[in-house]
Amino acid sequence: MILNTNLAQKFYILTAISFLLFSGCQKNEESGLSDDAIFQISTIDALLAGDYEGRMSFAALHDRGNFGVGTIAAVDGEMVMLDGVAYQIRVDGVVSVVEGNETTPFAVVKNFRSEQELSLTNIADMEALSAFIDQSVPAKDALYAVRIDAEFDSLLLRSVPKQSEPYPPLADVVAKQTTFLQTNISGSLVGFRFPESANGINVIGYHFHFVSDDRTVGGHVLSFSMANGDVQIDQGSELILNLGG
Numbered sequence: 001m002i003l004n005t006n007l008a009q010k011f012y013i014l015t016a017i018s019f020l021l022f023s024g025c026q027k028n029e030e031s032g033l034s035d036d037a038i039f040q041i042s043t044i045d046a047l048l049a050g051d052y053e054g055r056m057s058f059a060a061l062h063d064r065g066n067f068g069v070g071t072i073a074a075v076d077g078e079m080v081m082l083d084g085v086a087y088q089i090r091v092d093g094v095v096s097v098v099e100g101n102e103t104t105p106f107a108v109v110k111n112f113r114s115e116q117e118l119s120l121t122n123i124a125d126m127e128a129l130s131a132f133i134d135q136s137v138p139a140k141d142a143l144y145a146v147r148i149d150a151e152f153d154s155l156l157l158r159s160v161p162k163q164s165e166p167y168p169p170l171a172d173v174v175a176k177q178t179t180f181l182q183t184n185i186s187g188s189l190v191g192f193r194f195p196e197s198a199n200g201i202n203v204i205g206y207h208f209h210f211v212s213d214d215r216t217v218g219g220h221v222l223s224f225s226m227a228n229g230d231v232q233i234d235q236g237s238e239l240i241l242n243l244g245g
């Protein structure tokens with residue numbers, strides 16, 4: 001893809017911030033990444049524009065994180081990575097483990113290490129969750145990986161159908177999404193919080209994918225209400241953006 005000036009500026013800013021915060025971080029031996037690095041393939045703007053070509057294998061992605069969200073080549077469903085295992089949720093709702101030789105056009109991952117923990121009770125919706133976490137995190141303009149293990153009263157999930165070339169824009173694909181309404185289900189929300197400065201790079205605010213405790217239900221999270229849950233938060237000190245083909 002072409003790195004436009006606007007994006008290049010944003011990337012520079014994030015890189016500059018990360019450079020300042022970088023010293024003292026541990027490095028992962030496999031990838032050379034800092035343990036506090038968030039690693040991303042492509043950008044949300046490229047995905048929205050219909051760039052669904054697989055850019056990196058899941059084997060390589062696993063070297064860069066054990067926790068994350070994204071999709072599979074040709075947007076063949078939703079992807080959630082938890083405890084080092086990547087799950088694919090196809091448009092029919094079937095959940096399977098992603099093979100290492102499959103590829104992703106867009107994903108964001110981190111080696112998750114909980115730095116802050118919060119307890120949730122009676123969270124009515126995403127807005128309430130966002131407000132609760134926002135007021136609890138130390139830096140409002142930072143990047144965070146967020147894991148929530150919870151019992152949900154209700155949970156609305158979606159997945160999208162696999163595409164073939166020429167790829168349509170993501171809005172056309174989402175118009176054909178399938179939604180799954182679950183009630184009284186336990187599982188994990190896996191996601192990230194990106195600040196306004198990452199506009200165009202990733203989803204601003206909170207973006208969660210879900211996988212159930214028994215790994216049979218999952219998807220991109222549209223809405224929910226939860227009785228209780230445990231939040232783990234891991235602040236990322238830098239964003240490594242891979243735009244390679």
Ligand SMILES: [Zn+2]
Nearest residue numbers: 207208209220
């Ligand atoms: Zn998603």
